[in-house]
Amino acid sequence: xxxxxxxxLTKAQIDGxxxxxxxxxxxxxxxxxxxxYLCAQGEKTVDRLHRDTISMVKATSQARFVDKLLxxxxxxxxxxxxxxxxxxxxxxxxxxxxxxxAKATGLEALFGALYLSGQTxxxxxxxxxxxxx
Numbered sequence: 001x002x003x004x005x006x007x008x009l010t011k012a013q014i015d016g017x018x019x020x021x022x023x024x025x026x027x028x029x030x031x032x033x034x035x036x037y038l039c040a041q042g043e044k045t046v047d048r049l050h051r052d053t054i055s056m057v058k059a060t061s062q063a064r065f066v067d068k069l070l071x072x073x074x075x076x077x078x079x080x081x082x083x084x085x086x087x088x089x090x091x092x093x094x095x096x097x098x099x100x101x102a103k104a105t106g107l108e109a110l111f112g113a114l115y116l117s118g119q120t121x122x123x124x125x126x127x128x129x130x131x132x133x
Contacts, residue, residue, distance in 0.1 A: 022084060058095060062100075082106065
């Protein structure tokens with residue numbers, strides 16, 4: 001039986017997933033990290049948690065996160081980020097520029113690929129480095 005909390009896909013399997021498929025996975029990975037980070041900060045109302053989460057996961061915030069993250073990436077991780085960044089999206093939210101949205105999609109693709117390959121410790125390391133740095 002597959003353990004969907006601890007994935008371990010091969011590079012070939014991950015390469016077979018579309019750029020936007022990886023971003024789809026990474027979107028929820030990034031959001032759960034943000035939610036956990038906010039909960040760990042202490043007592044907040046559900047409304048405050050929700051608003052803070054939305055603020056952290058929007059494309060403009062993710063683009064700023066990427067700017068801090070890029071120097072920490074390995075060559076392979078950078079290639080995965082670029083793969084997502086170069087994905088052809090059909091719509092960009094009004095709150096973000098196309099460049100910001102591309103960065104956000106790259107971040108999500110990277111986190112999706114790392115999650116699917118079982119590299120949760122690396123995801124946590126990168127997230128902490130940016131949030132605590």
